[in-house]
Amino acid sequence: MTQESQTTQAPPVTPEARIPGATAPGPAPAAPPVGIREAEVDGIRTVLAAGSGPVTAGLFFRVGVADETLATTGITHLVEHLALHRHGLSDLHYNGATSATYTLFHVTGTPAEVTTYLNGVCAALRDLPLERLETEREILRTESAGRSRGPNHQLPLWRYGAQGYGLGSYTEHGPWHLTADAVRDWARTRFTRDNAVLWITSDTVPEGLDLTLPSGPPHPLPAPVSILPVTPAYIRGDSGGVVVDGIVRRSSAATLFAEVLSRALFVDLRQKGGYSYVADADYSPRDNDFAAITAYADALPQKQDAVVGGLIDTLARLRAGSIEQSELDAARAKYLKQYDTPDLAAAQLPSYALNLLTGHRNLTPDEQRAELAAVTLDDLREVAREMHSSALLQVPGRGADWAGFTEAPQWSPEAPPAPGTRHPSLEGDSTVLTVSPDAVTLTTPSGQVVVRYDACAALLVHPDGGHHLTGLDGFQIRVEPTLYKGLTPARTAVIGASVPPAAVIHMPPRAPDRIPRPDGGGTPRRLRSEPVGPARKALIWLAGLATALWALIATVATSQELDAPEPDPATIVIIWLLIAAPLGAFLGLRRKRG
Amino acid sequence: MSPTVPPMHAEFDPCVNIPSLADLRAAVRDNDWARTEAYFDFLDDESDRAIASGLFHDLGSSERFLERAVAENPGSPLARTLLAVRYVYVGWDIRSSYRAEHVSRDQFQEFHAWLRRAEGLLIDVCAEYPTYALAWAARLNTARGLELGGSEVRRRYERLAEHHPHHIYAQTSLLQQLCPKWGGSWEEAFEFARGCLRSAPAGSPAGRLVAEAHLERWLDDSGDNHSTYLRSAEVRDEIMAAADASVKHPDYRPGFHWVGDHNDFAGALSLGGHHREAAPFFRTLGDRATESPWGYAGDKRVQFLKHRKTALSKG
Numbered sequence: 001m002t003q004e005s006q007t008t009q010a011p012p013v014t015p016e017a018r019i020p021g022a023t024a025p026g027p028a029p030a031a032p033p034v035g036i037r038e039a040e041v042d043g044i045r046t047v048l049a050a051g052s053g054p055v056t057a058g059l060f061f062r063v064g065v066a067d068e069t070l071a072t073t074g075i076t077h078l079v080e081h082l083a084l085h086r087h088g089l090s091d092l093h094y095n096g097a098t099s100a101t102y103t104l105f106h107v108t109g110t111p112a113e114v115t116t117y118l119n120g121v122c123a124a125l126r127d128l129p130l131e132r133l134e135t136e137r138e139i140l141r142t143e144s145a146g147r148s149r150g151p152n153h154q155l156p157l158w159r160y161g162a163q164g165y166g167l168g169s170y171t172e173h174g175p176w177h178l179t180a181d182a183v184r185d186w187a188r189t190r191f192t193r194d195n196a197v198l199w200i201t202s203d204t205v206p207e208g209l210d211l212t213l214p215s216g217p218p219h220p221l222p223a224p225v226s227i228l229p230v231t232p233a234y235i236r237g238d239s240g241g242v243v244v245d246g247i248v249r250r251s252s253a254a255t256l257f258a259e260v261l262s263r264a265l266f267v268d269l270r271q272k273g274g275y276s277y278v279a280d281a282d283y284s285p286r287d288n289d290f291a292a293i294t295a296y297a298d299a300l301p302q303k304q305d306a307v308v309g310g311l312i313d314t315l316a317r318l319r320a321g322s323i324e325q326s327e328l329d330a331a332r333a334k335y336l337k338q339y340d341t342p343d344l345a346a347a348q349l350p351s352y353a354l355n356l357l358t359g360h361r362n363l364t365p366d367e368q369r370a371e372l373a374a375v376t377l378d379d380l381r382e383v384a385r386e387m388h389s390s391a392l393l394q395v396p397g398r399g400a401d402w403a404g405f406t407e408a409p410q411w412s413p414e415a416p417p418a419p420g421t422r423h424p425s426l427e428g429d430s431t432v433l434t435v436s437p438d439a440v441t442l443t444t445p446s447g448q449v450v451v452r453y454d455a456c457a458a459l460l461v462h463p464d465g466g467h468h469l470t471g472l473d474g475f476q477i478r479v480e481p482t483l484y485k486g487l488t489p490a491r492t493a494v495i496g497a498s499v500p501p502a503a504v505i506h507m508p509p510r511a512p513d514r515i516p517r518p519d520g521g522g523t524p525r526r527l528r529s530e531p532v533g534p535a536r537k538a539l540i541w542l543a544g545l546a547t548a549l550w551a552l553i554a555t556v557a558t559s560q561e562l563d564a565p566e567p568d569p570a571t572i573v574i575i576w577l578l579i580a581a582p583l584g585a586f587l588g589l590r591r592k593r594g
Numbered sequence: 595m596s597p598t599v600p601p602m603h604a605e606f607d608p609c610v611n612i613p614s615l616a617d618l619r620a621a622v623r624d625n626d627w628a629r630t631e632a633y634f635d636f637l638d639d640e641s642d643r644a645i646a647s648g649l650f651h652d653l654g655s656s657e658r659f660l661e662r663a664v665a666e667n668p669g670s671p672l673a674r675t676l677l678a679v680r681y682v683y684v685g686w687d688i689r690s691s692y693r694a695e696h697v698s699r700d701q702f703q704e705f706h707a708w709l710r711r712a713e714g715l716l717i718d719v720c721a722e723y724p725t726y727a728l729a730w731a732a733r734l735n736t737a738r739g740l741e742l743g744g745s746e747v748r749r750r751y752e753r754l755a756e757h758h759p760h761h762i763y764a765q766t767s768l769l770q771q772l773c774p775k776w777g778g779s780w781e782e783a784f785e786f787a788r789g790c791l792r793s794a795p796a797g798s799p800a801g802r803l804v805a806e807a808h809l810e811r812w813l814d815d816s817g818d819n820h821s822t823y824l825r826s827a828e829v830r831d832e833i834m835a836a837a838d839a840s841v842k843h844p845d846y847r848p849g850f851h852w853v854g855d856h857n858d859f860a861g862a863l864s865l866g867g868h869h870r871e872a873a874p875f876f877r878t879l880g881d882r883a884t885e886s887p888w889g890y891a892g893d894k895r896v897q898f899l900k901h902r903k904t905a906l907s908k909g
Binding site: 272273275302303304305306308309310312313316317319320321322397398401402403404 | 706709710713714717718720721722723724736737740741742743744745746748749750752753756
């Protein structure tokens with residue numbers, strides 16, 4: 001199996017979920033589903049397929065968080081917000097979503113309503129209401145501070161660092177400093193007609209569409225860069241659950257494997273032992289070649305050790321090929337059943353459009369079914385092995401070295417600190433900060449962290465002299481003049497002057513009680529209040545951006561906008577599972593607004 | 595000519611107490627994998643198989659023989675499991691050659707390294723053969739040594755019990771984990787011991803779990819002075835009732851566990867001063883002794899002989 005079916009990205013769904021107001025599905029049509037027709041609207045590639053009920057349309061752009069830098073994270077999100085601002089409050093079912101690799105504007109309504117919405121989005125993209133910029137930046141900062149995040153939100157950071165596909169782990173830095181020019185430029189170069197695909201669940205293009213957009217080159221998917229030297233790897237996380245992901249070649253077998261895994265986890269962790277309430281797995285294409293398979297199980301503190309062991313054993317069983325034919329058949333039946341919808345072509349439209357956008361091959365429904373039918377138990381075992389060989393596991397409490405996983409690097413590679421000025425810690429813990437012409441090094445008894453200026457993803461400069469560096473590899477150093485001896489403005493200025501200007505973010509003043517002081521005064525330098533041993537320091541620096549202490553830097557738009565007030569835990573997981581799946585984003589948003 | 599047996603003898607060698615095990619020991623000493631495998635294949639009771647695997651504790655260097663067996667029989671769950679069992683013993687010997695407070699960091703790392711090697715083999719065996727009791731039983735020990743947590747040990751037991759619900763070796767292993775010394779509680783320990791007995795068929799060895807739970811409780815109370823916990827009539831009666839339902843029941847079948855079963859009852863009653871009640875167990879045992887529970891009370895040989903003498907003089 002080398003080519004996946006369409007269903008892997010966007011399982012067709014029932015008409016009533018897909019299109020509001022549709023009648024209940026009748027018997028499957030005898031004839032094959034009406035095909036998808038390609039067209040062009042104002043230079044934008046467009047795909048059409050008739051559905052029953054109201055019209056749903058979506059406008060995809062090939063730009064997302066993975067295209068940003070840490071310093072500009074949120075810039076796509078800002079454009080999306082600004083583009084939707086003029087729609088204001090309305091009964092119309094519409095929304096926007098920003099994922100790792102694409103942005104989607106979508107709407108459901110009458111043809112006239114669809115036209116109004118899409119025309120409005122494109123008009124705004126042509127001429128962003130930048131007088132709103134300050135307000136929207138504020139909104140994004142607030143929005144992300146209150147956002148619930150999926151249990152897997154730290155994995156990208158550890159796998160990819162503070163770049164590309166890792167940026168989804170981070171709070172948005174852009175809303176602190178992005179200028180109108182920067183936002184306008186991003187819209188002009190990324191939200192172009194050549195970098196977009198439109199889809200409409202109608203056999204005709206609605207009248208009156210004016211989707212004029214600037215032209216510009218299509219943008220290929222960003223190339224992934226892994227920073228994990230050894231896999232399978234593990235990191236330590238908070239209690240509450242276990243999560244693992246692995247990178248596999250996209251295929252129908254991998255799609256079915258994720259379903260088999262999901263069912264196996266449910267049986268092993270929930271039905272058999274009652275160790276977990278939620279135990280699930282998900283398949284999400286990352287780029288045109290690879291997908292992430294993610295498995296998650298929640299756990300009460302007193303059961304979490306069993307959840308770790310159970311998840312490891314379930315994965316090992318599938319890897320060993322101890323899979324029943326009935327497990328494969330059940331997963332396959334679920335997928336094949338989805339082809340029985342009378343609106344099959346319309347249901348597949350979003351994923352068809354997304355493939356068109358990224359240059360991924362589209363298969364016909366018959367080809368997809370044939371691929372699903374051809375998957376064997378051996379194929380599943382091969383996927384399980386591929387997942388394991390690239391796995392990154394996050395476990396609460398003790399590690400997972402006992403199960404053959406290697407701890408992800410907690411420190412920068414060993415190297416003598418570059419010559420520079422040495423600044424001993426004022427907290428008397430034999431930690432030394434070295435400011436060199438090309439890097440900052442933090443040396444502790446357990447290891448050292450190095451952030452090179454030319455590999456600095458973001459530098460936050462506080463007016464009080466605090467300089468917080470994040471390297472492209474995700475390691476962070478907080479240079480605080482109040483915590484190290486001899487860190488004069490002249491020394492910290494070296495840092496500010498050496499980091500590439502595009503990575504420098506000038507922050508507003510910190511409240512006095514948030515400026516750290518030695519040994520406990522002000523904001524704790526370490527990001528948790530409990531005593532933390534040196535071995536965990538680097539981990540916490542790495543993990544730090546996600547913790548509440550950094551709420552002032554706002555939590556990020558991983559990929560979709562969760563504007564519902566405090567969803568219940570089950571919903572959070574559902575939303576998380578849907579996050580990176582193209583149609584998933586679409587459905588998740590529909591669920592909230594509709 | 596009659597054999598000359600010392601009048602006061604305590605026999606701790608499992609191959610003497612369970613003569614069949616001598617065949618296994620000979621096969622391993624001969625580096626004969628075919629005979630070793632045939633020996634285990636012949637045993638149809640999973641507890642017997644687990645107890646037989648315990649022989650590898652004292653078979654020094656047998657890991658080399660087993661490593662060869664694994665290399666030559668890569669698909670064999672038995673070879674991999676026995677190798678893992680041997681690794682656990684190698685690791686545990688490194689740890690227990692010193693008292694816990696004197697175990698150095700290096701020794702602990704070495705101990706855990708052996709256990710991780712064992713666990714890696716066992717993860718694969720259990721993945722390939724999810725009902726393979728010998729490997730699941732061994733994983734109770736790796737989980738305890740690697741400190742994987744009480745709920746994980748419990749989960750492993752449940753995976754084993756799913757297919758082998760009355761596995762006395764695994765039950766005694768889990769009971770250890772459920773005691774406070776490994777992070778459990780007396781409520782859990784007694785609930786488990788009594789529950790196993792209740793749900794077991796008449797004449798099962800599970801009654802010894804009740805005796806063991808009381809012994810653990812007594813040991814925990816003892817400190818420097820031996821406590822009076824085991825002296826109470828209530829405890830005595832429960833131990834006697836457990837014996838009636840197991841080793842004294844007509845349906846009782848003496849598998850390899852029988853020596854341990856009787857030593858547990860003899861010990862729990864003797865150490866509580868119930869010498870007359872302990873006497874029948876000693877008569878059945880003769881010289882056959884096990885490390886537990888006598889090692890709890892001091893020198894295992896001295897304790898066994900002293901209590902046997904007292905019991906036989908009273909009952």
